[in-house]
Amino acid sequence: MSDSESLDEHRELISFRIADQEFCLDIMAVREIRGWAPATPLPHSPPYVRGVINLRGAVLPILDLKGRLGLGPCEPSARSVIIVVHIGSRLVGLLVDAVSEILAADQSAIQPTPNVGCDTVGRFVRGIIAQEGRMISWIALDDIMPSEQIADAA
Amino acid sequence: MDAMDAIKATYFQECDELLASLEEGLLALETGDADGDTINAVFRAVHSVKGGAGAFGFDQMVEFAHVFETSLDAMRSGQLDPDPDVLKLMLRASDVLADHVAAAKGEGAVDEARAHAMALELAALTEEPGQVSGEESDAGDTGEADDWGFAPLKVDLEDAPTPWRLVMRPTAEMYAKGHEALLFLRELGRLGPLTADIDTSALPDLELLNPEASYLTWNIELGADVPETAIRDVFDFVGDDCPIELRRAESDVGTCESDDLPVVEATASTLAALLEAAQGPAVEASATQADVKGGAALPKGEAKGSGVAASGATIRVDLERVDRLIDLVGELVINQAMLAQRVTESEAASSTVSLGLDELEQLTRQIQDSVMAIRAQPVKSVFQRMPRLVREIAATTGKQVRLIMEGEGTEVDKTVIERLSDPITHMLRNAIDHGLESPEEREEAGKQAEGTVRLAALHRSGRIIIEVSDDGKGINRPRVREIAVKKGLIGADAALSDDEIDNLIFLPGFSTASAVSNISGRGVGMDVVKRSIQSLGGRISISSQPGKGSVFTLSLPLTLAVLDGMVISASGQTLVAPLTAIIETLRPKPADVRPLGPNGAVLAVRDAHVPLIDIGVALGLRTHPIDPTTGVVLLVESEGLGRTALVADEIQGQRQVVIKSLEANYQRVVGIAAATILGDGRVALILDVEACVEKRRNERQAILARAS
Numbered sequence: 001m002s003d004s005e006s007l008d009e010h011r012e013l014i015s016f017r018i019a020d021q022e023f024c025l026d027i028m029a030v031r032e033i034r035g036w037a038p039a040t041p042l043p044h045s046p047p048y049v050r051g052v053i054n055l056r057g058a059v060l061p062i063l064d065l066k067g068r069l070g071l072g073p074c075e076p077s078a079r080s081v082i083i084v085v086h087i088g089s090r091l092v093g094l095l096v097d098a099v100s101e102i103l104a105a106d107q108s109a110i111q112p113t114p115n116v117g118c119d120t121v122g123r124f125v126r127g128i129i130a131q132e133g134r135m136i137s138w139i140a141l142d143d144i145m146p147s148e149q150i151a152d153a154a
Numbered sequence: 155m156d157a158m159d160a161i162k163a164t165y166f167q168e169c170d171e172l173l174a175s176l177e178e179g180l181l182a183l184e185t186g187d188a189d190g191d192t193i194n195a196v197f198r199a200v201h202s203v204k205g206g207a208g209a210f211g212f213d214q215m216v217e218f219a220h221v222f223e224t225s226l227d228a229m230r231s232g233q234l235d236p237d238p239d240v241l242k243l244m245l246r247a248s249d250v251l252a253d254h255v256a257a258a259k260g261e262g263a264v265d266e267a268r269a270h271a272m273a274l275e276l277a278a279l280t281e282e283p284g285q286v287s288g289e290e291s292d293a294g295d296t297g298e299a300d301d302w303g304f305a306p307l308k309v310d311l312e313d314a315p316t317p318w319r320l321v322m323r324p325t326a327e328m329y330a331k332g333h334e335a336l337l338f339l340r341e342l343g344r345l346g347p348l349t350a351d352i353d354t355s356a357l358p359d360l361e362l363l364n365p366e367a368s369y370l371t372w373n374i375e376l377g378a379d380v381p382e383t384a385i386r387d388v389f390d391f392v393g394d395d396c397p398i399e400l401r402r403a404e405s406d407v408g409t410c411e412s413d414d415l416p417v418v419e420a421t422a423s424t425l426a427a428l429l430e431a432a433q434g435p436a437v438e439a440s441a442t443q444a445d446v447k448g449g450a451a452l453p454k455g456e457a458k459g460s461g462v463a464a465s466g467a468t469i470r471v472d473l474e475r476v477d478r479l480i481d482l483v484g485e486l487v488i489n490q491a492m493l494a495q496r497v498t499e500s501e502a503a504s505s506t507v508s509l510g511l512d513e514l515e516q517l518t519r520q521i522q523d524s525v526m527a528i529r530a531q532p533v534k535s536v537f538q539r540m541p542r543l544v545r546e547i548a549a550t551t552g553k554q555v556r557l558i559m560e561g562e563g564t565e566v567d568k569t570v571i572e573r574l575s576d577p578i579t580h581m582l583r584n585a586i587d588h589g590l591e592s593p594e595e596r597e598e599a600g601k602q603a604e605g606t607v608r609l610a611a612l613h614r615s616g617r618i619i620i621e622v623s624d625d626g627k628g629i630n631r632p633r634v635r636e637i638a639v640k641k642g643l644i645g646a647d648a649a650l651s652d653d654e655i656d657n658l659i660f661l662p663g664f665s666t667a668s669a670v671s672n673i674s675g676r677g678v679g680m681d682v683v684k685r686s687i688q689s690l691g692g693r694i695s696i697s698s699q700p701g702k703g704s705v706f707t708l709s710l711p712l713t714l715a716v717l718d719g720m721v722i723s724a725s726g727q728t729l730v731a732p733l734t735a736i737i738e739t740l741r742p743k744p745a746d747v748r749p750l751g752p753n754g755a756v757l758a759v760r761d762a763h764v765p766l767i768d769i770g771v772a773l774g775l776r777t778h779p780i781d782p783t784t785g786v787v788l789l790v791e792s793e794g795l796g797r798t799a800l801v802a803d804e805i806q807g808q809r810q811v812v813i814k815s816l817e818a819n820y821q822r823v824v825g826i827a828a829a830t831i832l833g834d835g836r837v838a839l840i841l842d843v844e845a846c847v848e849k850r851r852n853e854r855q856a857i858l859a860r861a862s
Contacts, residue, residue, distance in 0.1 A: 040837040041727065042816075043773035044824050052820065052829060052837045057485035059829045059837055061820040090819045145821075 011105050013129070015136055016083070016096045018066045018074075022136040023096075024103070024129065029085045029141060033099060036080040046146050047073065050095060055084065062093040068144060070120045087141050094144075103136075105129050110138060165206040169255045172199040174538045176248050181541060184241045193236070197226045198393065203251065205391065207258070214264065215254040221273045222247050224383070228280045240279060247272050249542050318385060320374040321399040326367050328395035335372070338396070341388045346378020473568070476529050480715060483518075483525045484812040490518045491833035526713055530565040533611045533618075536574045537562045540609060543579060547586045554593050554604040555586055561611035566618045567713035573690055574620065574710070580683045581622040581706045582607065589626035589704055599701065601625065618712055623705040629698040631655045637664065656696045656704075660684045688844065689827070690714060691734045719811050719840065721832070722788070722802040725770035728838045729802075730811055730830055735843040737789045737797065739805060744783045755779075757787060757799045764789065764797045772800075772846045773825055790843050798847045813840065 013024040039051030039062045048067030052059050062082060066074040074080070074095060082093040110127040126140040179196035182188045204219035225244070228234040250272045256262045320342070324335050342348055353371040357363070376385070382400060389396055494511050537559050548555040566574075590596075590605035597603055610621045631652060638644045638658045650658075658664060662681040687694045691711045698704035711717075711734075719730035720739070746758040747766070756763040766787070768779030780801065788800045811830035814837075816823060827842035 038836070040829075040839065041775070042820075042823050042839070043775065043826065052816070054831045054835055054837050057481060057488065057814075057831065059814045059816055059819060059831075092819060 011107065011110075013103050013105055013136075013138065014083070014099065015101055015103055016081070016099045018069065018096055019071045021071070022100070022134055023065075023069075023139050024136045025083065025085065025139055025141070027102065029087075031084045031086060031091065034082050034084065034093075036076045036078065036082060036095070049146060050076070053082075053093065055091070055093070058091065060084065060091055060093050062095055063144065065094045065096050065139075065144075069124055085141060087145060090145070092145065103129075103131060105131065113137075162210060165210065166255065166259050169203055169206065172203050173248065173252050173255060175199050176203075176251075177245065177538065177541060180241055180245050180248060183236050184238065184245070193226070193230050197223065197230050200226055200251065201390065201393075203255065207254075210258070212254070212258045214269075215251075215258055218254055218269055218273055219251060221276045222251060225276045225279045234279055243272075243275055243279070245541075245545060247276055249545070252542070317402070318374075318376040318378065318380075319401050320372075320376060320385065322372045322374060322389075322396060323398070324368050324370070324392075324396045325394075328392050329368060330366070331392075331395065333392050333395065335370070335396075338388055339372070339374070342374065342376055342385070345380050345384060345388075346376055348377070349375045471528075473529075476525075480525050480529060483522050484715070487518050487522055487812060488831045488833070488835075490514055492835050495833040522716075526567060526715065527565075529568045530712075531568050531571050532563045532565050533571065533574065533620075534562040536571060536578060537609065537611070539575065540578065540582060543582060544586065544607065547583055551587060552592065553586060553590050555590065556604050556606050558606060558608045559610070560608065564611040564613060564618060566611075566710070567715060569714035570618065570690070570710055570712065573686075573714070577683050577687055577694075577708060578609065578620060578622065580680075581708070582609065584680065585622050585624040585626070585704070585706070589624035589628075591627050595627075599627075613712075614709070616712065617709050620708040620710070621705055622708075623703060625703040628700040628702055628704055629656050629659070629696070631698075631700070634658055653697070656698050659696070660694070685844065688735075689842075691717060691732055693734070715813055716810050717813050717830075717840065718808065719830075720788070720808050721806040721838070722769070722786070723804050723806060724768075724773070724802050725775040727770075727773075727775055728806070728832060728836070729769065730838050730840045731788060731790075731800075731802075731843060732827070732840065733808065735790050737791055740787050740789065742782050742787050742799075747782050755782070757782065759789065759797070759799070762797065764799045766799045766801055767847060768801045769841070769846065770803075790847070800843070800846065811838075811840070 012027040014027050014030055015022055015024040017023075034055075037053050039053045041051040042049055042061070048064045050062040050064050052061050054060070064074045064076075066072060074097070076095060079098060081096055081099050083096060083099065084091060084093050086092075109131065110129055113121060113125045113127055115122070123143050124140055125137045127138045129136045129138060176196055176199035179188070179192045179199065182192050183196070200219055200223045204216055204223060207215040207219060222244075225234065225247075229236055229240070234240065250264070250269050253262065253264045254269070257264045322335070322338065324333075328335075339348070339350055351373040353373060354369070356371065357369040363369075385400060386398075389398055490511075494515065497507060497511060540559065541557055544555055544557045547553075585607050586605075590607070591599065591601075593603035596605060606625045608621070608623045610623075612619050612621075634655055635644075635650070635658070638655075638661070639646050639648075641664065643658065643661050643664065644650065660680050660683075664681065684694050687708060687710070691714075693709045695707050696704055697707070717730075718733040720733055720736060722729050722731055740759075742757055748756050748758065748763070750756050750765075755766045757766050766779075766782055768776075768782075770776040771779050780803065782799075782801045785801050785803050786805050788802060789797055790800055791797050811832070814829045814831065816826060816829050816839075823839075825842055825846045826839045827845075828840045829837050830840055832838045
């Protein structure tokens with residue numbers, strides 16, 4: 001999979017805003033985009049896990065991407081958007097402020113993530129794309145889910 | 155999944171069925187319930203497993219199956235007596251074959267030493283009686299032809315090899331299954347020089363000819379010095395569909411009995427020409443039905459037919475499709491509930507609308523029940539693994555055990571079936587290891603040396619009941635009591651009824667065997683069994699009579715897809731508590747709530763004091779517990795902790811909910827068993843009562859540990 005990805009010349013990405021930064025995701029990972037609905041909170045979960053919602057019968061966990069990226073907690077409003085993505089075999093909803101556009105980028109336009117000495121950046125930003133004077137961070141989803149709770153932590 | 159994997163998956167599926175029918179057949183032979191077809195079914199089961207294994211290149215399996223098959227063939231032809239010892243060996247051989255299949259699946263490894271020893275034992279079976287039959291035929295006893303139309307073989311090792319004489323009579327079924335006489339001739343031709351005569355005498359005139367019938371017979375002479383099995387192997391895949399008669403040609407008889415038939419020097423090409431000329435109609439028949447499944451399908455069907463009563467027409471459906479349907483119906487039920495709720499809320503409900511809604515609800519319930527019935531499976535799939543287990547435990551413990559199984563046809567949802575195996579395994583181990591006495595002890599007690607363990611399944615009031623009973627010594631109550639006192643599980647002067655003493659064995663950390671045996675004592679006690687049963691919404695109990703045996707009774711819901719729950723709320727959250735966990739609900743009076751320690755509190759319920767746990771706090775939804783007198787208390791029973799009072803804000807009602815996994819898209823959450831979707835379309839979490847209680851206990855212990 002990753003081999004064929006790296007061979008792809010053109011890549012379509014979906015970009016969105018969190019706080020004042022621009023991020024994007026590979027469009028192939030996105031299943032749908034839907035409006036915000038109140039989530040049922042999950043006990044004993046990290047603060048960026050907003051809870052679960054009903055996605056046509058499936059129980060969908062919602063991650064606050066802003067909180068996950070360490071940009072502070074997000075206050076969901078009616079304008080907030082949930083991007084439903086595939087992560088492995090799971091379906092996960094990512095809460096973002098707003099979706100901006102779909103953009104195409106050549107593989108060559110993707111630059112390696114500059115080292116800013118920040119763990120979170122290294123973990124969740126796969127690369128950056130410079131386009132029309134903007135800088136868009138390409139998010140890596142592999143590590144975005146919280147690690148499994150250890151059952152008998154006590 | 156590529157095509158090969160799909161075929162392999164089908165093969166393994168068939169293997170499971172074949173192995174089951176193999177074992178069933180052998181057990182039938184052992185108990186004497188067998189008819190003539192049983193041994194054939196057993197043989198074909200091994201044969202088909204071998205055939206597939208060959209195709210996939212599982213060489214070790216082929217090797218073993220071949221030896222096994224040879225001995226079964228000897229048994230089939232009457233050369234080997236199916237006495238109990240032989241059958242016991244064969245049952246163990248079927249276990250080894252099952253190991254091979256499992257290893258091929260990648261689910262375990264074959265104990266090679268054991269497999270090898272078994273192969274040698276099997277080979278020894280056929281060698282000895284083989285000599286005996288040789289002597290018999292020397293003595294002029296030709297025996298009678300068996301039902302396969304094979305004359306017993308006269309073997310004369312001193313003489314120079316004489317040619318084989320073979321009569322091949324393919325049946326219409328053989329062509330219908332896509333087999334081809336030419337291929338057999340070609341195959342035989344590889345063994346040595348071959349002369350084949352075609353006997354067309356049965357061929358009717360064209361107007362009378364049934365294009366799908368088979369009229370041709372071949373008389374074949376094979377001048378090859380090969381063993382009989384080499385020739386029979388050629389016809390391996392057709393079995394009954396192409397009866398052959400095989401004998402050594404007598405040296406003083408002419409090479410061909412029917413001189414008036416055309417004799418053809420057989421090379422593959424001339425044979426092909428001959429076949430095409432003579433066999434046109436039959437070839438056509440085989441071509442039109444070329445899509446009929448290959449050889450493997452046949453023995454399975456027959457093996458099933460002989461062992462089980464006809465079960466009507468069935469289809470095989472991919473499980474995923476059924477699961478998808480069940481999911482969809484679950485959503486339909488939720489949507490129906492949502493619709494009903496919205497109509498009620500909108501206050502637009504006229505009597506006709508609510509009548510229509512009621513009908514819709516009934517229909518959806520019926521659809522749900524019918525769909526669940528599709529996924530229901532007989533418990534047989536679990537039960538059929540047990541005879542092997544019992545044999546192995548019996549062998550390790552040196553006890554003689556007879557397993558009686560009842561109610562194998564009892565149906566239960568697939569989700570439950572998967573979870574039944576472990577508890578049943580454990581209860582059977584327990585019954586044999588701890589329940590049954592050794593043969594000597596049994597005889598002393600005036601019982602048969604062979605102990606009986608009964609495994610039964612039945613339906614009772616919407617649940618499935620599994621009973622495991624033995625006729626052993628029963629529970630040694632004084633000993634159980636002594637251990638419980640010694641381990642501090644009960645007070646030395648506790649007054650307990652017999653039943654209460656029996657149920658002590660379910661307490662954590664309890665093990666009656668003085669020495670930990672390698673069978674029951676795997677660090678897993680009955681408490682673990684009980685807990686896993688409870689997590690499925692089930693119950694387990696035991697009753698025992700000293701000297702007469704014990705009965706374990708296991709009761710489980712028929713499905714794990716829906717659950718009867720009590721809908722409660724705690725700090726603004728709607729939660730569902732499984733009804734099976736709740737003993738009673740009550741609204742506590744201020745006088746009954748008593749503080750204990752700095753943070754704790756207990757509730758006086760009649761004479762007992764049970765700890766109070768605030769659900770909201772236990773789940774981290776709030777930091778301070780509410781005043782229990784303003785809320786509702788759910789009295790729950792949990793393992794090792796006795797009763798606990800869970801405090802909720804209020805009870806909204808009882809309802810059946812569809813269970814949705816949290817792990818599918820997220821992960822396990824401590825204190826939460828699963829999720830469901832309520833009538834308003836929102837997700838509600840289902841409480842894991844056991845974990846809630848335990849977590850609080852752990853936290854308290856941690857706090858205490860830090861404080862000290």
